[in-house]
Amino acid sequence: MASPVALVQGASRGLGLQFCRSLLRRSPTAHVIATCRNPENAKELLALQNENRNRLDVEKIDLALPRDIQGVAEKVKESGVSKLDLLINCAGVLHPSGRGETSLRDVSIEGLSTTLTTNAVGPLLMAKHFAPLLSKGSGEYGSKAQSKPHAGVIVNISARVGSILDNKGLGGWYSYRMSKAALNMATKNLSIELARGRSPVICVSVHPGTVNTDLSRPYHKSVPKDKIFTAEYSVECILKLVDGLTMEDTGKFLAWDGEPIPF
Ligand SMILES: NC(=O)c1ccc[n+]([C@@H]2O[C@H](COP(=O)([O-])OP(=O)(O)OC[C@H]3O[C@@H](n4cnc5c(N)ncnc54)[C@H](OP(=O)(O)O)[C@@H]3O)[C@@H](O)[C@H]2O)c1
Known part of the structure; x- marks a missing residue:
């Protein structure tokens, strides 16, 4: 069995950092490539790299700089x-x-921009530059029990507020809501294009x-305490969800617990 290889984009803190921790902990053979815009300031990520010398690579990607994305994709292939x-x-x-x-x-x-x-835009460019490597994936993530095997998996971390149907009374947050709705459309489009061919890639929001x-954190006052997750809990739920993904799920918008969210 080949070792699993994962790339976490936005890994300096929060959920991204936790994804790196959990992926390394879940599989002793996993290799993780973590990207963030200021690696020298990402102290916790660098500490995690120290503990996992040969299993965690840290690369610089600022999503506002397309050359960073292309450069890391080329570097990873060349390595x-x-x-x-x-x-x-x-x-x-x-x-901002x-x-x-x-x-x-x-x-x-x-x-807005x-x-x-x-x-x-950044996540879509990530998909563009890493799709060739994802189509060479060996199905290490996602369900192995399925009629149409897949190669790689793309998980776009979205937000329920990006759902147009769910935006019933509160409104506001134009940029954030628009950006997550756009990300969800990118997921859907990617799911169609990357399902073609012999090495399909699953893509979910x-x-x-x-x-x-x-x-x-600044907005937690209005949320009941038991509805606020730790990063560890949320990431464990998402990785469990990823474990069960099949080609039937590609293009979906799902909550951490697998509940489908309408676009
Ligand atoms: N927390 C929630 O309740 C919640 C709810 C729904 C959805 N989400 C989604 O979950 C994802 C992770 O958010 P989080 O809660 O972990 O937030 P966070 O702790 O604020 O982390 C945000 C991350 O995004 C990175 N980032 C921002 N601009 C960037 C750029 N131009 N290039 C590269 N990296 C950039 C930050 O890097 P720096 O350290 O360099 O700033 C940081 O690593 C986001 O997509 C968010 O929309 C979160």
Whole structure:
């Protein structure tokens, strides 16, 4: 059995860092490539790399810089990595201002373009540059019991607020909602294109729940305490969900517990 190879994009902190920890812990042979925009400042990720010298590579990708994405894809191939079993597009920004974008008054081209670039364009470019390696994946992640075997898996970390149908009364957060809806459309399109051929790749959007990270912490007051997950719990649920994925699931928008979310 070949060793599983996973790439976690947005690994400096929060859910991305936890994905690296959990993937390394779950499989003693797993190799993880972690990317983040400032590796030198990602102290916890560097500490994890120290503990897993030969199993965790750290590379620099700022999603606003397409050359970073292309450069790392080329470097990974040149380093002899011949396949990718799992790509987790995890990085995300709620709004670059750090303030709420709760009404039309707060909307700006800068806010929109940074949020869309980080949450939707960057993940799609990741898929573009890593699709060749994903199509060489050996089905290490996802269900092995299925009639149509797959090669790799792409997990785009989305958010329930990206669901148009679910946006019933609250509104607001134009940039974030638009970016996650755009990411979900990218997931759907990828699921169609990457299902063709003999080495199909599963692609899903996943809502991680409300998780205790820097991104959501300022807004926890309005959420009941028992509805706020630790990053560890959310990631374990998502990896369990990934374990069961088949080609039947490709293109879906799912919550951490496998519940389908309408687009
Ligand atoms: N937490 C929640 O309750 C929740 C709910 C629904 C969905 N999500 C989604 O879950 C994902 C992870 O969020 P989180 O909660 O872990 O947030 P977080 O702790 O704030 O982490 C955000 C991550 O995104 C990275 N990032 C931001 N802009 C980037 C860029 N231009 N290039 C590369 N990396 C960039 C950050 O890197 P730096 O360290 O360099 O800033 C950091 O690693 C996001 O997609 C978010 O939308 C979270």
